[in-house]
Amino acid sequence: QKEVEQNSGPLSVPEGAIASLNCTYSDRVSQSFFWYRQYSGKSPELIMSIYSNGDKEDGRFTAQLNKASQYVSLLIRDSQPSDSATYLCAVNTGTASKLTFGTGTRLQVTL
Amino acid sequence: GAGVSQSPSNKVTEKGKDVELRCDPISGHTALYWYRQSLGQGLEFLIYFQGNSAPDKSGLPSDRFSAERTGGSVSTLTIQRTQQEDSAVYLCASSPGSGIDQPQHFGDGTRLSIL
Numbered sequence: 001q002k003e004v005e006q007n008s009g010p011l012s013v014p015e016g017a018i019a020s021l022n023c024t025y026s027d028r029v030s031q032s033f034f035w036y037r038q039y040s041g042k043s044p045e046l047i048m049s050i051y052s053n054g055d056k057e058d059g060r061f062t063a064q065l066n067k068a069s070q071y072v073s074l075l076i077r078d079s080q081p082s083d084s085a086t087y088l089c090a091v092n093t094g095t096a097s098k099l100t101f102g103t104g105t106r107l108q109v110t111l
Numbered sequence: 112g113a114g115v116s117q118s119p120s121n122k123v124t125e126k127g128k129d130v131e132l133r134c135d136p137i138s139g140h141t142a143l144y145w146y147r148q149s150l151g152q153g154l155e156f157l158i159y160f161q162g163n164s165a166p167d168k169s170g171l172p173s174d175r176f177s178a179e180r181t182g183g184s185v186s187t188l189t190i191q192r193t194q195q196e197d198s199a200v201y202l203c204a205s206s207p208g209s210g211i212d213q214p215q216h217f218g219d220g221t222r223l224s225i226l
Contacts, residue, residue, distance in 0.1 A: 004153075032211040043202060043217040044154070051212060088153065092211045098144065098167065099215060103153040 003027060004091050006102035014110050019076040021105050023089030026070065032092040033065060033072045037085045038104065044088055048074060079109045113137070115218035117203050123224045126195060132188045132221045136205030143186050144206075144215060145178060149199040157201075160186060161209040190223075198225045 005024045013019045021035075032051050036044035050056045050063040050072065062075040072091075076083055086104040093100065116135040124130055136143050145157040156170040160180040171177070175193075180186040190197055200222050204215040 034214060036217075043219045046214050046216065049212070049214055090154075098156045098159050098170070099154070100156070101146075101154040103151075 003100045004089055004102040006087075006089050006105045008103060009106040010108045011105055012108045012110055013079050015079060015081060017079050019079045019083065019107055019109070021074040021076075021087050021089075021107065023072045023074075023102055024070055025072070025089075025091045025100075027091070027093045027100075028067075028070065030067075030070075030091045030093045033063070034090040034092075034099065035061075035063060035074045036088040036090060036101075037083075038088055039085045076107075079107075081109050081111060083107060084109045115203055115205050115216055117201075117218035117221050119221055120219060121222045121224075123226065124193060125226050127192055129189065129191045130193055130223065132190075132201050132203075132223070134186045134188070134203030134205075134218060136184065136186070136203070137216060140205035140207055140216075141183070142206040142209045142213065142215075143180060144204040145186070145188050146202045146204065147199045148202060148220070154202065157188070193223075193225045195225045198223055 035048040038044045048063040050065045056063045060077045064073045086106045088104045089102040090099040118133045141162050143160045146154040158178045159167040175191045178188045200220045202220045204217045206213040206215045
């Protein structure tokens with residue numbers, strides 16, 4: 001079983017819609033969770049972090065964490081074509097601060 | 112510069128050669144990480160440096176891989192006797208500290224191709 005799992009996609013949503021990206025993790029002691037956006041050929045860019053159960057909102061982005069279900073998600077409201085990218089979920093289990101990444105979900109926002 | 116700087120951006124070399132990849136972290140960041148991203152794969156942790164502590168080398172795939180960090184700043188990742196399976200993008204990240212709430216910021220990576 002992979003430590004961090006994401007649906008590879010592509011997830012296709014129309015412009016203006018809400019994109020919902022999901023991630024599950026296997027290590028119950030995981031403490032911090034990050035979402036990175038990666039454009040093709042570029043490096044990952046941090047867009048959200050979340051540490052406590054519940055929702056965290058930043059502009060059009062909302063991260064949701066449910067530690068009991070070992071589930072973290074990212075909602076993108078009013079999706080734009082510029083949001084088209086691969087979204088990486090990363091989990092810190094508290095061991096030496098290294099991150100464990102999922103393989104990413106490719107999001108396509110269509111006109 | 113304001114961000115993590117990596118060089119070279121691209122490296123093509125023949126199988127069996129040694130390569131050195133360089134990372135210059137964000138000024139003031141004490142933690143430095145190396146990851147590898149193979150085509151279609153997630154990022155794979157390689158090694159982590161925090162201040163003057165002994166590095167966490169648990170992710171290095173073989174003894175052909177080594178890394179050092181001089182003066183608590185610049186780091187070099189060395190791959191000896193390169194193999195074709197070493198072809199990947201090597202990403203360096205830094206963070207202000209080593210706490211679990213310290214976000215990691217990535218450089219643009221070095222794309223390594225082994226012929």
